[in-house]
């Protein structure tokens with residue numbers, strides 16, 4: 001295994017018996033190594049929101065998410081680092097014990113407002129909650145500013161070296177950013193982890209300022225949906241770690257790496273393909289598992 005440093009981000013080449021056999025090169029962009037908390041794509045999706053908030057002299061960042069949201073904790077940490085306060089509007093009633101994610105967000109000074117799932121879906125909340133000093137970031141950072149930030153991920157490597165770039169897809173914001181910045185000769189493949197591909201295709205297209213045709217979503221790797229992690233997925237995470245030394249998270253990157261393996265074995269990638277996997281971070285989410293589930 002060899003690694004090369006590129007603007008402080010590691011791009012690691014990995015090999016598997018299948019990739020060798022099929023003459024496919026596999027690289028992983030290790031955004032997970034960027035920062036222990038704001039790691040991964042969340043930092044990129046937040047960048048332009050944060051600079052806009054500072055520019056407009058806002059005092060507080062307000063955002064939306066569930067109790068296990070990587071976006072919530074990343075926003076809390078990023079806001080604190082800029083001396084902004086933060087409020088998380090959290091889906092669901094307040095639990096007696098806060099999730100690890102929310103505890104961590106609270107440790108960065110985030111305050112919470114819990115609202116019922118119904119109200120959350122309809123954005124029904126006390127309007128006095130928001131003031132003119134607040135900068136609101138949509139759930140998961142889904143916005144053009146978020147995608148614009150995510151497009152900077154592509155500056156971390158030489159995109160035309162790769163025939164395929166694969167990433168996990170939640171809201172589709174990161175993927176929209178990558179599509180915008182990648183050359184037309186590279187195919188961007190998104191692996192949805194929660195929604196059906198129809199809603200996502202629309203969500204991604206609406207973030208793109210121009211039409212691009214070098215991308216597609218490949219569904220079938222949701223493992224039952226958002227944050228569902230059956231035994232088979234956990235086994236795969238351990239095997240993948242053993243093979244590559246790369247830890248993955250239960251919500252996004254495990255499903256992505258599984259998909260790459262599966263697609264490769266199904267001859268999805270022509271011989272000679274150069275595949276880049278975006279490791280978008282999210283490892284903090286693994287703390288919801290019982291200890292010793294994962295061997296890393």
Ligand SMILES: *Cc1c(COP(=O)(O)O)cnc(C)c1O
Nearest residue numbers: 170171172173174252280281282
């Ligand atoms: C949030 C997240 C994603 C999904 O990003 P979207 O822009 O919402 O599609 C992927 N990977 C990890 C690790 C994440 O935390």
